[in-house]
Amino acid sequence: MKNSKSKTIPAIFLLFAFCGLFSDFAYAIDVKRTVLPNGLIVLHSEKHNLPLVMVTLLVKASPLNEPENKAGLSNLTAELLAEGTKSRTSAVISEEVEFIGASLDTSVNSDYTTITLSVLKKDIHKGVELFSDILLNPVFPAAEIERKKGIIKGSLRQREEEPSFLAGRAFRKEVFGSHSYGRLLEGSVTTLDAITREDIAGFYSEYFLPNNSILSVVGDISGDDLQSMINQYLGRWKKSGLSSKSINKIDKKTERKIILIDKDLTQANILFGHRGISRDNPDYYAVMVMNYILGGGGFSSRLMHSIRDVMGLAYDVHSSFSANKEGGFFQAGVQTKNESANAVIAEIIRHIELIQKKEVTTEELSEAKAFLTGSFPRKLDTNRKIADFIALVEFYGLGTDYVEKYPAYINAVTKEDILRVSGKYLYPHEYVLVVVANQEKAGLKQSGGPE
Numbered sequence: 001m002k003n004s005k006s007k008t009i010p011a012i013f014l015l016f017a018f019c020g021l022f023s024d025f026a027y028a029i030d031v032k033r034t035v036l037p038n039g040l041i042v043l044h045s046e047k048h049n050l051p052l053v054m055v056t057l058l059v060k061a062s063p064l065n066e067p068e069n070k071a072g073l074s075n076l077t078a079e080l081l082a083e084g085t086k087s088r089t090s091a092v093i094s095e096e097v098e099f100i101g102a103s104l105d106t107s108v109n110s111d112y113t114t115i116t117l118s119v120l121k122k123d124i125h126k127g128v129e130l131f132s133d134i135l136l137n138p139v140f141p142a143a144e145i146e147r148k149k150g151i152i153k154g155s156l157r158q159r160e161e162e163p164s165f166l167a168g169r170a171f172r173k174e175v176f177g178s179h180s181y182g183r184l185l186e187g188s189v190t191t192l193d194a195i196t197r198e199d200i201a202g203f204y205s206e207y208f209l210p211n212n213s214i215l216s217v218v219g220d221i222s223g224d225d226l227q228s229m230i231n232q233y234l235g236r237w238k239k240s241g242l243s244s245k246s247i248n249k250i251d252k253k254t255e256r257k258i259i260l261i262d263k264d265l266t267q268a269n270i271l272f273g274h275r276g277i278s279r280d281n282p283d284y285y286a287v288m289v290m291n292y293i294l295g296g297g298g299f300s301s302r303l304m305h306s307i308r309d310v311m312g313l314a315y316d317v318h319s320s321f322s323a324n325k326e327g328g329f330f331q332a333g334v335q336t337k338n339e340s341a342n343a344v345i346a347e348i349i350r351h352i353e354l355i356q357k358k359e360v361t362t363e364e365l366s367e368a369k370a371f372l373t374g375s376f377p378r379k380l381d382t383n384r385k386i387a388d389f390i391a392l393v394e395f396y397g398l399g400t401d402y403v404e405k406y407p408a409y410i411n412a413v414t415k416e417d418i419l420r421v422s423g424k425y426l427y428p429h430e431y432v433l434v435v436v437a438n439q440e441k442a443g444l445k446q447s448g449g450p451e
Contacts (some may be wrong), residue, residue, distance in 0.1 A: 029380065029403060031390055032223060036230070038239040039211025043390050044226055045218045047383060053124050053219035054387040055117040055131060058395055061207035062111050063180035064247050064326065070195050071180070072187020076148060077203050078106040078113045083144040085137040090144060093130065102127045104134070108185055111325040112395060118384060121220040125229070132233035135208070140200050153189050163261075163269040163436040170259045171271045174432040175329050179250045211239040216391035218383045250275065250327040254430040260444055261436040268341040268437030272348050273331035274427045279323040279396045285409040286417040287321055287425055292368040293360050293418070294351060295319025295332055300367055302351050303332065311347065313340045321425075325396070330426065338441035345433065352428040359415040373407045 034042040066073040082104060083090040097104045100123040105116050115135060119127030159165040169184060176182030186192075217226055254274055277287060288296075295303035295318050307317045317334040336344045380386050380403075393402050435444055 029386060029390070033394075033400070036210065038237060039209075040234070040237070041214045041394060042226075042230065043214065043216040043394060044221075044223060045386060045390065046220075046222060047218060047386075048220050050383070051121040051220050052383060053117075053119055053121055053127070053217065053221050054383045055119075055128070056216040056387040056391045057115040057131075057135065058214040058216070058391040059113045059115070059208055060111075060212045060395075061113045061203070062108060063183060063185060064111065065207055065243070065245070066180065066203065068178060068180075068183070069191060070187070070199055071183045071191040072152070072185070073195050073199055073203055074113060075108045075185050075187065076145070076152070076192070076195060077140075077200050078108045078115075079148050079152075080140050080144055080200065081106050081115065081134045081138045083148065084139050084141045085133045086139055087137065088133060090141075093134065096126070096130055100126050102130075104130060106134075110181055110185070114388075114391075116384075116388075124221060128229050128233050136234075136237060138204065140197055140204075142197055145197055145200065149192050149195075152186050153192055156184070156186060156189060163263055163265060163267075166261055166263075167269045167271045167434045167436045170261065171273065171331065171432055171434045172329075174257050174259060174434070175273065175275055176327075177251050179248050179326070181250070181324065181327065181329075206243050209240050209242065210234070210237045212242055214391050214394050216387045216394075218387040218390075247326065254427055256430055257432045258444070259432070259434040260439050261434070262439045263436055265436070265438055266338065267335045268338045268435055268442050270334050270336065270341060270345060270437075271331055271434045272333075272345060272431055273329055274431045276321045276328035276330045277323050277425060278327050279325060281323065283417075283421050283425070284323060286413045286421045287323075288372060289365070289368045289410060289413045290355065290360075290418045290422050291319055291321050291330075292372060293364045294355055294422075297368060297371065300371070302355070303334075303348065306351065307334065307336075307344055307347055311343070313337070313344050313347075317344075317348075338438045339443075341435060341437060341442040341444060345435075349428045352422075352426050355418070356422045356426060356428070358419075360418050362415075365413070365415060365418070369410050369413065372410045376406060 029045055032044045034044070036042060061077070062074050063071065082093050085093070088096070093104075100119065102117065102119040102123060104127075107114050107116075115131065117127055117131045173182045187195075215230075221229075277284060281287070292300075293302060295301045298304060298318075299309075301318070303317045303319060307314050314334045314336045317332070319330070319332040321330050322328045332348050334344055334348070379389055393399075399405070435442060437444075
């Protein structure tokens with residue numbers, strides 16, 4: 001295991017039907033949104049196709065809210081929720097969850113924490129009772145804190161041998177600096193040692209509040225039954241004043257920075273990129289289409305075609321934009337022979353410059369749109385995915401009509417938009433380059449990088 005009367009807002013009808021890859025596929029989501037007196041936002045989609053209920057609680061508690069010298073606090077807090085409550089030990093919680101065949105998990109993202117429950121309808125009361133117990137009654141036992149710290153530190157030490165881990169850690173640190181996005185979710189050995197039980201209990205008390213959370217429930221449960229269960233199991237969850245602490249803003253400066261990490265490897269692990277966009281950026285959809293063409297489209301992308309198919313220098317090459325609440329990054333990643341590193345990096349830069357200078361083709365644009373709209377239903381093909389998805393739509397403020405409008409957002413992107421956003425959000429000469437390789441064989445210069 002990793003981990004009363006309410007004010008009701010009119011039902012949200014999220015409907016879409018896609019063509020392309022899913023020409024015969026139609027999907028609809030009917031979501032009722034309710035704001036309870038304690039501030040908890042409840043999203044409910046009633047589905048009776050399977051006798052299952054999926055619950056996602058999204059709490060606005062994340063590394064954004066923790067001090068730099070105690071990085072890993074949000075993750076450690078989440079990991080410990082199910083490791084002992086006022087009435088149950090960690091072992092008892094695990095046994096009771098397993099006995100009803102449910103899953104009860106916690107996880108932390110760069111922007112939020114989630115607690116998720118999957119349970120059969122016949123065991124819904126027991127499942128929600130366990131869910132509410134770890135949410136409302138964690139005691140953070142000292143022994144469990146030390147045990148969890150040990151597990152996390154051991155994992156961090158083990159990952160020090162992974163080239164991809166070293167590259168990713170160095171890349172994020174250079175792109176985001178002291179911002180929490182530049183740190184590992186787990187923190188470090190040093191910052192974990194600095195975290196006390198009082199820190200954990202204080203973080204929990206400050207952020208695990210109903211007026212700081214979104215509850216998403218999807219499956220075989222009626223609205224009346226859901227309201228009854230919320231009253232029974234979450235009725236004593238009281239709202240409180242939210243923290244007024246300001247979040248450290250991301251430094252917008254960009255400059256070329258080359259990080260070379262020497263390891264005795266036959267393959268160079270390369271990450272090239274820079275700061276990106278936040279999820280609420282109005283250019284988000286144009287950026288997604290542009291990136292699909294550049295390097296996000298697998299075998300359809302320019303980088304894959306050039307570096308893999310034409311040059312034969314890598315098995316896989318890809319690019320992506322990671323867009324979070326406060327910002328994000330652009331990254332192109334590839335593994336190639338040490339001796340090919342310079343050529344591959346130069347080719348990545350060449351294609352970035354090319355997409356900034358010349359319009360994409362009609363065929364490239366059409367294929368990107370068809371994939372991005374046609375594959376979208378896969379994000380909603382299970383009740384678990386729906387529960388998570390509608391919580392995120394609410395969290396990022398995407399609008400109650402997001403699912404309905406998504407195809408239009410993608411299909412509205414033009415060649416001119418691609419040219420504009422590539423020029424605005426790609427930086428072929430102001431980048432962070434991280435190369436984990438046998439540096440003698442790779443022959444890269446830390447002062448200037450490839451020209």
